[in-house]
Amino acid sequence: MQNFLEYSGFTLDDIIRTDWAFTNDVDSAQFGQIATVWEEFLSDVExxxxxxxxxxxxxxxxxxxxxxxxxIIAR
Structure with missing residues (x-):
């Protein structure tokens, strides 16, 4: 994802909103793992x-x- 942003001339700081869709197959443990990865991914974003x-x-x-x-990405 970060490579795509950089290729398009954006950075992680330009993400203003993210919408998610999960199938009913995603259990609570997987949800927690996804949330942790997303939090780590955005850790340096002010x-x-x-x-x-x-x-x-x-x-x-x-x-x-x-x-x-x-x-949704914007400057």
Missing amino acids: VKPARGTLRYVQRLGMPDMMVEYEM
């Missing part, structure tokens, strides 16, 4: 992005996918 929407869905666009995120 102003954290606004909390977005978290949706639970039956399935996502690809059958094996369990997590999808959408970021």
Whole structure:
């Protein structure tokens, strides 16, 4: 994700909101792990992005996918 941001001329500081979609297969332990990874990923960001929407869905666009995120990025 960071490579994509840099390639596009943005940084982690430009993320202003993130929305998440989890399938019902994501359990509470996995949710905690995802939250920890996201927190570590943003650890050096001075102003954290606004909390977005978290949706639970039956399935996502690809059958094996369990997590999808959408970021809004701006300067």
